[in-house]
Amino acid sequence: MEAGGAGEVDHLAGERATAQFDVDHMKVAWAGSRHAVDVADRMARLVASDPVFRKDNRTMLPRKELFKDTLRKAAHAWKRIVELRLTEEEANLLRLYVDQPGYVDLHWGMFVPAIKGQGTEEQQKKWLPLAYKFQIIGCYAQTELGHGSNVQGLETTATFDPKTDEFVMHSPTLTSSKWWPGGLGKASTHAVVYARLITEGKDYGIHGFIVQLRSLEDHSPLPGVTLGDIGGKFGSGAYNSMDNGVLRFDHVRIPRDQMLMRLSQVTKEGKYVHSNVPKQLLYGTMVFVRQTIVADASKALSRATCIAVRYSAMRKQFGPQTGGPETQVLNYKTQQSRLFPLLASAYAFRFVGEWLKWLYTDVTHKLEAKDFSTLQEAHACTAGLKAVTTSATADGIEECRKLCGGHGYLNSSGLPELFATYVPACTYEGDNVVLLLQVARILMKTVSQLASGKQPVGTMAYMGNVQYLMQCKCGVNTAEDWLSPAAIREVFEARALRMAVNCAQNINRAPSQEEGLYELSPDLLEVAVAHIQLIIVTKFIEKVEQDIPGEGVKEQLRNLCNVYALYLVHKHLGDFLSTGCMTARQGALANQQLGKLYAQLRPNAVALVDAFNYTDHYLGSVLGRYDGNVYPALYDEAWKDPLNDSPVPDGYREHLRPLLKQQLKLSRL
Numbered sequence: 001m002e003a004g005g006a007g008e009v010d011h012l013a014g015e016r017a018t019a020q021f022d023v024d025h026m027k028v029a030w031a032g033s034r035h036a037v038d039v040a041d042r043m044a045r046l047v048a049s050d051p052v053f054r055k056d057n058r059t060m061l062p063r064k065e066l067f068k069d070t071l072r073k074a075a076h077a078w079k080r081i082v083e084l085r086l087t088e089e090e091a092n093l094l095r096l097y098v099d100q101p102g103y104v105d106l107h108w109g110m111f112v113p114a115i116k117g118q119g120t121e122e123q124q125k126k127w128l129p130l131a132y133k134f135q136i137i138g139c140y141a142q143t144e145l146g147h148g149s150n151v152q153g154l155e156t157t158a159t160f161d162p163k164t165d166e167f168v169m170h171s172p173t174l175t176s177s178k179w180w181p182g183g184l185g186k187a188s189t190h191a192v193v194y195a196r197l198i199t200e201g202k203d204y205g206i207h208g209f210i211v212q213l214r215s216l217e218d219h220s221p222l223p224g225v226t227l228g229d230i231g232g233k234f235g236s237g238a239y240n241s242m243d244n245g246v247l248r249f250d251h252v253r254i255p256r257d258q259m260l261m262r263l264s265q266v267t268k269e270g271k272y273v274h275s276n277v278p279k280q281l282l283y284g285t286m287v288f289v290r291q292t293i294v295a296d297a298s299k300a301l302s303r304a305t306c307i308a309v310r311y312s313a314m315r316k317q318f319g320p321q322t323g324g325p326e327t328q329v330l331n332y333k334t335q336q337s338r339l340f341p342l343l344a345s346a347y348a349f350r351f352v353g354e355w356l357k358w359l360y361t362d363v364t365h366k367l368e369a370k371d372f373s374t375l376q377e378a379h380a381c382t383a384g385l386k387a388v389t390t391s392a393t394a395d396g397i398e399e400c401r402k403l404c405g406g407h408g409y410l411n412s413s414g415l416p417e418l419f420a421t422y423v424p425a426c427t428y429e430g431d432n433v434v435l436l437l438q439v440a441r442i443l444m445k446t447v448s449q450l451a452s453g454k455q456p457v458g459t460m461a462y463m464g465n466v467q468y469l470m471q472c473k474c475g476v477n478t479a480e481d482w483l484s485p486a487a488i489r490e491v492f493e494a495r496a497l498r499m500a501v502n503c504a505q506n507i508n509r510a511p512s513q514e515e516g517l518y519e520l521s522p523d524l525l526e527v528a529v530a531h532i533q534l535i536i537v538t539k540f541i542e543k544v545e546q547d548i549p550g551e552g553v554k555e556q557l558r559n560l561c562n563v564y565a566l567y568l569v570h571k572h573l574g575d576f577l578s579t580g581c582m583t584a585r586q587g588a589l590a591n592q593q594l595g596k597l598y599a600q601l602r603p604n605a606v607a608l609v610d611a612f613n614y615t616d617h618y619l620g621s622v623l624g625r626y627d628g629n630v631y632p633a634l635y636d637e638a639w640k641d642p643l644n645d646s647p648v649p650d651g652y653r654e655h656l657r658p659l660l661k662q663q664l665k666l667s668r669l
């Protein structure tokens with residue numbers, strides 16, 4: 001846990017003493033409220049103090065043991081949730097701090113939301129109480145061996161048989177096997193299965209169905225159902241705790257009322273009826289999960305930066321030419337220029353995640369009132385932010401590993417496992433490239449409508465300011481001028497809009513729209529990224545403009561916001577220059593200001609990661625320990641490896657001894 005107990009020495013106390021802000025209030029700004037800090041703190045400590053939830057040996061467990069350990073932890077977590085009568089908020093946090101991917105993530109994260117979003121009231125009344133009490137375990141079975149990104153290309157069929165009032169679920173080809181769903185392989189008893197609905201001889205496309213897969217008596221697969229795990233995945237521990245599965249149906253019958261019928265229905269006679277709602281609502285569960293993934297990006301990146309900042313503050317290498325103590329690696333400007341933008345990104349993703357949650361809730365209320373006008377905005381924001389934040393987070397975790405030098409490569413640093421667990425977020429819930437192309441298409445549509453005078457709304461409203469943004473000139477003359485939120489906002493808006501307009505013009509020159517979109521797809525990706533980065537920067541600026549209590553807290557957040565924005569200017573300078581939004585000199589001034597901001601951030605760095613309020617258990621890293629006492633922990637940890645169980649390794653007699661004896665004989669010749 002944290003320092004302060006009897007006999008503990010805080011090796012980072014000097015770092016903590018230089019902080020220029022109230023860490024306790026920063027915890028509130030990070031978590032969202034005092035209540036959020038307190039609940040999270042209580043749940044994190046509850047998990048950390050329970051031996052069942054230990055995870056220090058996780059990367060050393062063989063797959064079967066790891067999976068059993070996951071089942072044990074999930075069951076124990078549920079027992080604690082029931083015994084302590086935890087609220088939904090507390091239960092979610094408890095599961096978060098258990099920090100082991102498992103079937104429960106899909107049960108609560110996708111199966112339940114799919115029924116809530118796509119089931120009728122009657123269906124919800126029947127299925128949700130069973131799911132809430134874990135009398136059934138569910139997963140989300142959409143992806144197939146042959147198709148994942150292209151949902152409309154799925155092959156599984158659900159053919160209605162009016163004679164028996166049933167659907168017949170079938171996997172007609174090998175490529176139609178469901179492949180990847182988490183929790184499917186070994187744990188789930190039920191799934192929401194996405195399949196092509198066929199009735200009266202006509203294919204009505206993809207729909208969701210609740211299908212029982214395993215017996216509730218002995219957990220064996222039901223007749224006609226083939227089930228299994230799809231095999232080991234990248235990294236030690238990591239996502240291998242999850243039973244991503246394969247599923248095939250051989251003419252499995254389910255009652256008609258197990259089709260999720262909120263959006264469309266099939267009558268007893270087999271007639272297909274589509275409610276008067278957009279068909280994209282079928283994708284609602286994915287939109288919901290993409291929104292939660294943005295919030296998770298800030299958690300994963302903040303963990304990695306917490307480890308790298310604390311370790312960089314205690315690690316020393318080289319010293320001044322004149323002699324004296326070695327230098328903390330955090331004092332190297334190169335270390336700061338690699339690490340501080342990641343720290344700033346963690347904060348940026350936290351606040352944009354908070355805003356996205358608000359947007360999602362707002363859109364949901366509108367949908368309930370049959371107002372579908374904000375559906376496109378919700379799709380573009382969730383898809384784009386999911387793509388940009390997960391890619392940056394995965395890259396950022398790997399950068400943090402390198403920032404920790406050789407020790408970062410040890411499993412005990414926590415970083416290899418964090419990376420291996422996190423990196424599939426770039427693929428699941430929509431491959432990031434596929435999602436960015438969705439955003440770009442919407443941007444191209446918006447640009448094409450500008451000429452007709454249609455005013456864009458929401459996060460695209462800035463595009464309506466086209467006359468000004470296409471010709472404005474950045475007014476920055478000194479490095480300090482870059483501290484103006486208005487100057488930052490304007491260059492990001494101008495860059496995003498000009499890139500979008502340029503791309504739209506190039507598409508229009510192609511023989512057809514389709515060909516243009518295809519040929520220019522690499523440029524379209526960059527257009528989408530520029531637009532999404534503008535959203536993140538804007539939401540960070542808006543956050544800093546709010547009333548934020550606590551001495552120095554607002555100043556630190558403003559500093560982080562500027563670091564985030566100017567780092568992006570530096571990284572994407574080519575975009576800003578080629579679109580004529582700013583000059584090379586202004587680019588150099590931005591970089592100069594960035595260097596000053598890093599220097600201001602330096603004395604606050606350790607306190608800024610303390611504000612995440614992570615326990616040592618959750619961090620799971622000897623390098624990121626709160627007390628900074630890294631070396632004894634690294635040394636002790638090494639001896640726990642099974643390879644050190646005996647001084648002479650297994651295999652010595654068969655493979656080392658004969659070799660060594662042979663060398664001995666040869667040397668005697």
Ligand SMILES: CCCCCCCC/C=C\CCCCC/C=C/C(=O)SCCNC(=O)CCNC(=O)[C@H](O)C(C)(C)COP(=O)(O)OP(=O)(O)OC[C@H]1O[C@@H](n2cnc3c(N)ncnc32)[C@H](O)[C@@H]1OP(=O)(O)O
Pocket residue numbers: 099105109140142143148149150151152182280281283284286287293296300375376379417418421422427428429430431434438442
């Ligand atoms: C140590 C440990 C710590 C680490 C922390 C770990 C954190 C873990 C966190 C969470 C765990 C999560 C677990 C993840 C489990 C994963 C689950 C999955 O992956 S489920 C499967 C997901 N699959 C996908 O996402 C598929 C992606 N594909 C699609 O979404 C669609 O196929 C498509 C690409 C959008 C294309 O669809 P389609 O062909 O139907 O449409 P288009 O012709 O492109 O578009 C038609 C119009 O529809 C609009 N549209 C598209 N999608 C939507 C939408 N979702 N909402 C609203 N509108 C949409 C589109 O814009 C078009 O509009 P118009 O142009 O016609 O106006």
Ligand SMILES: Cc1cc2nc3c(=O)[nH]c(=O)nc-3n(C[C@H](O)[C@H](O)[C@H](O)COP(=O)(O)OP(=O)(O)OC[C@H]3O[C@@H](n4cnc5c(N)ncnc54)[C@H](O)[C@@H]3O)c2cc1C
Pocket residue numbers: 106140141142143146147148149150179180181182239244424427428429430431432433434437
């Ligand atoms: C750990 C993990 C957990 C998962 N959990 C679930 C789950 O619970 N339930 C579930 O249903 N699914 C799950 N999935 C599946 C996941 O949703 C898909 O893998 C994902 O949607 C990507 O689809 P794909 O695998 O078909 O990739 P593909 O689409 O085959 O992508 C391969 C490559 O092609 C590119 N590409 C594809 N289409 C285009 C295009 N139009 N333009 C340009 N490039 C393109 C991609 O960018 C990528 O580089 C999971 C996947 C993983 C890795």
